[in-house]
Amino acid sequence: MHKSGFVSIIGRANVGKSTLLNNFINQKLSIVSSKPQTTRNNVIGILNDENYQIIFTDTPGYHKPRYKLGNYMIKSISDGLKETDIIIFVANIRKEIPRLDLEILEKIKDFNIPKIFVLNKCDEINSKDIMDVLSRYSKILDFNEYIPISALNGKNVDKLLGLILKYLPNGPKYYDSDQMAANNxxxxxxxxxxxxxxxxxxxxxxxxxxxxxxxxxxxxxxxxxxxxxxxxxxxxxxxxxxxxxxxxxxxxxxxxxxxxxxxxxxxxxxxxxxxxxxxxxxxxxxxxxxxxxx
Ligand SMILES: Nc1nc2c(ncn2[C@@H]2O[C@H](COP(=O)(O)OP(=O)(O)OP(=O)(O)O)[C@@H](O)[C@H]2O)c(=O)[nH]1
Ligand SMILES: [Mg+2]
Known part of the structure; x- marks a missing residue:
């Protein structure tokens, strides 16, 4: 059976969402920088395989808007979530769960679709800290899966792909199989x-x-x-x-x-x-x- 679906990558600014999209697509589709609020529009990357097609949406980092541009960015995040089959929530390690993360979790908790918790930048932390963070987030929202990765060096990205495929519904190809992007x-x-x-x-x-x-x-x-x-x-x-x-x-x-x-x-x-x-x-x-x- 052929699988296909829409997967939204969401999270605060600078956690590595665009780096993750680029890693999935194996192509620099979405721009990356060390500054927060790099991504301003939803960027769509399509991963094609004989047996599946995954349409990823890399969204702008969640933040408190100070300009109308920011309102647009926040609206892009909710637009991205509208038709999505799976949510990938990306976080980084912090002493405490950031308030903005709590706000995002509050927004997505009622979406009745599979949600995967991704702790990115694991190349920078030890395994005990990883376990602590996963357990802290799981108390706030009961995700379907939890996985530490490094979008930068690719660690566990293949495992994350496996988890996505586990929840991806059966469906047709929405885009041509040689199409990798949907923005112009x-x-x-x-x-x-x-x-x-x-x-x-x-x-x-x-x-x-x-x-x-x-x-x-x-x-x-x-x-x-x-x-x-x-x-x-x-x-x-x-x-x-x-x-x-x-x-x-x-x-x-x-x-x-x-x-x-x-x-x-x-x-x-x-x-x-x-x-x-x-x-x-x-x-x-x-x-x-x-x-x-x-
Ligand atoms: N060490 C490390 N750095 C990473 C990793 N993933 C991303 N980064 C770095 O984190 C910074 C932000 O990455 P982006 O992919 O632009 O983050 P983003 O979440 O898309 O940011 P916004 O578009 O601003 O929301 C860049 O300097 C990346 O190189 C990782 O797995 N490990
Ligand atoms: Mg980005």
Whole structure:
């Protein structure tokens, strides 16, 4: 019997949800960074096998929103949960269960579907601590399964996949078997740029950045993509940082982005980005919509 279904990966920011999705799909679909609130949209990754198809949704990290952008992110989490067959809740070890985790558990407790508790970053902790954490969470919510993993080095990810298959219902293929992603190409291209900004620029700047791909055309003659876009930021001072001295930072962002885009598109890429200030765009509905946060 062929199995298929939708699996939502949820949890606080920075616990490793996107790293886990990428590990399942064996491809860098969802951007990863050491900063919280890296993921802003639901990212869909499809794992295909002869006998099953799993459609994973990597969701933004659960947090208390401070901007309309944050409201959008929180809404994405609940949208992701609407049609889901299995919930994967990801946590990290902490002295106490974080309040935000308690809030998430409260939200999912009444979903009458299988729930798997994943303790990630186990490469950083010892087995006694692992047992303590699993037992603490199990007192708050009775999960169907508990598993410690390392999304980074892959430890137990195959076992987690086995657990998912155990609960995955019988069903058809919802997507073509060679399809790995469901977001569009422009989305991935803009996320690559945002990831470079998250990695290259410190502090608050990247959180106020939105990337828009204005055009993406393939030049048949030169056999390369021409990609043009805007990097929006909140303040003039941020623009100065993003451009850098003599434009060096923007050059770095563009070069690293181009390398990833070439890998992703399997073609040469020519890229031009402009940095623009849009005050408070994170609270501006129209602007959020134009950047795909709608
Ligand atoms: N040591 C260790 N680090 C990990 C592991 N998984 C993820 N990380 C790191 O944790 C940080 C956050 O990872 P992400 O995958 O971006 O986390 P996320 O939950 O998607 O974060 P948001 O999108 O902000 O909600 C990155 O620096 C990862 O490299 C792991 O198993 N072990
Ligand atoms: Mg993420």
């Amino acid at each position: 190409e422009k989305f991935f291209i803009s996320e690559i740029v945002r990831e470079k900004i998250l990695k290259l620029i410190r502090d608050e700047v990247p959180h106020g950045v939105g990337v828009e791909i204005v055009s993406m055309k393939y030049d048949d003659e030169k056999k390369k993509y021409n990609i043009e876009g805007n990097i929006f930021c909140d303040k003039e001072t941020h623009k100065v940082i993003i451009i850098g001295k003599n434009g060096e930072m923007l050059k770095k962002i563009s070069t690293y982005s181009r390398q990833d885009m070439e890998r992703f598109l399997g073609s040469k890429v020519y890229i031009r980005m402009w940095v623009k200030v849009r005050n408070n765009w994170r609270d501006d509905n129209n602007h959020l919509k134009s950047l795909g946060y709608k």
